[in-house]
Amino acid sequence: MRARNLSRITCREKWNMSKNHPGLLHHFDDPEQQLDASQSGMWIFLATEVMFFGGMFIGYTVYREGYFEVFAHASNHLNVWLGSINTAVLICSSLSMALAVHSAQSGHRRQLLVFLVLTMLLGTVFLGIKFTEYYHKYEEHLIPGLDFAFKEGNPGHAAIFFSFYFAMTGVHALHMVIGLGLLAYLAVKTTRGRFSPLYYTPVEMVGLYWHFVDIVWIFLFPLLYLVGRHL
């Protein structure tokens, strides 16, 4: 018999499936505490990701301040249309992810599966476009360290721009790949009936992660692609 304060006993008693609540782990007192903890944990993890990407953003900012003209010219070599399309693709995938969470909350299992798969598809489209862009850069000799050639300004400074371009979009793409893996895991679990309005925490957590990856791109796109379009 475990001690609880009054409000928790009342909450618990309301809860018919309390002993066999899907997913309730033994070290938690009740599902609310567990969900609370999971949400807090995921947000803390996202804070670490903010700092992780942030390190690259500050590096980029320092050099952009110093070598603005070259960065502008280098940025114009990026395909702004593919970049915009990719931004739209990611925003669509964020919508479908939010709708996936909504479906889980409302108990619509098939809808949940559809939205998860749609999110994965859109994510894959994003990666496909990204790698097409990388291939174009390879053809244009704009990959630092690989026959790099740049004519419109100091090639060293341009190489720094492209180093950041590849590092930042590369790390972002890596996060997307991990996200696709997580979504696949969720899809499999959905087909096995793991999620319900009583327990959909993993869906929500992956949703938070996916939205975060979208936010990183929301900043990457203007900072990398839209430097000097007006020049």
Add this chain to the structure above:
Amino acid sequence: MNSDAIIPVRTYVLVFLGLIMLTITTTAVAFVDLGGQWNTAAALAIAVIKALLVILFFMHVLYSRPLTWVFVSAGFFWLLILFTLTLADYFMRNIGGAPLRSAAPAAQAAPRQTREITPRALSTSEPRATQRTATVREKRSE
């Protein structure tokens, strides 16, 4: 039952449309010369609004408890610390005409006022890779 609010689909769709509009706006504005740093400022402002829409609605922060707000703000506040103090270094080099290194060479594409990271410029545009490995190999052969 979860303590999570269920946000209506309509809200999600409206936010989505807002995000798409803002994306179109930011791309369009990028081609217009707003003068000086204003293009960057505009792009960043739009990006911040988009990010806020995603955070508040898609990530449910608007509907969540204050502790979540603390965690979200802490991440961005710490990023601000990193940015502020690092840029303080770079912006305050070369104040008062006392550069830490020798004067800027002409090789830079446009003369910038104060901020110079290193004045050295590449003399050729040969592929760096072969240059560098050659140097390293020379060093190691001793």
Add this chain to the structure above:
Amino acid sequence: MNDAVPERRLHYLNVSYGVKSWLCTTDHKRIAWLYLLSITFFFFIGGMAATLLRLELLTPQGDLVQAETYNKLFTMHGVMMIFFFLIPSIPAVLGNFLIPMMIGARDLAFPRLNLASWYLYIIGGLLAIGAAVAGGVDTGWTFYTPYSSIYSNTHVTLTVCGIFINGFSSILTGLNFIVTIHKMRAPGMTWFRLPLFVWSHYATSIIFILGTPVVAIALALVALERVFRLGIFDPELGGDPVLFQHLFWFYSHPAVYIMILPGMGVISEVIACFSRKRVFGYSFVAFSSLAIAVLGFLVWGHHMFVSGQSIYAGMIFSLLSMMVAIPSAIKVFNWTATLYRGSIALDAPMLYALGFIGLFTIGGLTGIFLATLAIDVQVHDTYFVVAHFHYIMVGGAVMAYLGGIHFWWPKMTGRLYPEGWARLAAVTIFLGFNLTFFPQFVLGYLGMPRRYHAYPPEFQVLNVMSSAGASILAVGYLLPLIYLIWSLRYGAVAGMNPWKATGLEWQTPSPPPTDNFEVTPTVTREAYDYARPEPQSDYVPGEVEHV
């Protein structure tokens, strides 16, 4: 049935046996033991590197090892000691073991993540050792560019990968602690009834979360530059090596607060118990922990005064560095006030705590010297700096770690260690430590640079003193290894609360059951209810009601 043999009480150590029950455990107490054994292993590797360094420095000439080997040795010493010993030490061992117990919980918030943390730590550590075995790294634990990113021909990438993976271990531990402390406190355990050990680990976890990712990206960029020839820190392209230093020190300065804050938490517990007094200025000490964590993020540029950083930024960092000393000083004042007119018992944990206060103060004050721009220009990259940080990390953090291990050993193992030997070891460590590192202050001030395997002959006497001290220190470290292991089998059986300490962890049997408490406690009193006037007992444990 003949009941002559009493039923053996089940606790977390004997509830299951076998390698799998340990390697697949999610019990925070077992995971703490996994960490304890592993960090001891890495400590001795770092110690072996230090032994070779000090042997080389017995003579002015570089005669024991070549210069390149010496570089690899001090790099190995730094990497092992900082990333694989000090940073995990108290949080991963004592924090993991005690935090759930101190707040009345059954486990941490994410037990499986906790186990994952340990595995990440092991993988990172094995990669770093692999790099060492494969030939080592010679960049220094600071990995300054462009040497590390372009010119060094040693196993930088492998080592950096190990440190990167280890960083995730730290991040997950910090995440676990923060969520646990927020969400899993027992009924009645309000924030201001928490033991100060918990406050200091909360502050440490803030640093884990917000600082580690930045060094992760800094080292990742170095690895990318080495492997893919990206040019981010390359001066030949217009890159700035100082940018790496900004990213590196943004974490590595707060990292030193990761190393000391948990130790301060231990000291608060030990001082209160062995003075039989509540900690003076509890809320000041609690808020100082948070202040150190926050202010610690604002001072990293003091490692870069002579790097080419703007002089004006240097002034700002200098001022902020002096400010960060204030909360540390507040703690020292409060501990001293706790001791004042307390009923002092000089058991081994208390000896370590008293040593901590003195040595941390010296180390901290010399930090102020270094924060002063003009002095730093003179002593930067000399043995003055080496002595400063060893006073804090060894004289402070390691002594706090050993003090904590001794204090909670009865709880963790159900056995008492031999007090006489423990006191001898504590005194040996104290004397050996001072003989090793005090001469280094003088050496640094006289101008001996750090990271040199040879030096001018006039520095030899001080170097010999330092190396002699190191040998005494080594004996001091070996003693606990021996008698603690001995005590597992032959030590006196400890009861629930041999120190008569307050704190929820002392209200459960030693060793504790797997779920820590038979019944979730309800807390009704403040954390350090010592110095009671009642004749039967001078303290009241925190928890009164079993519901």
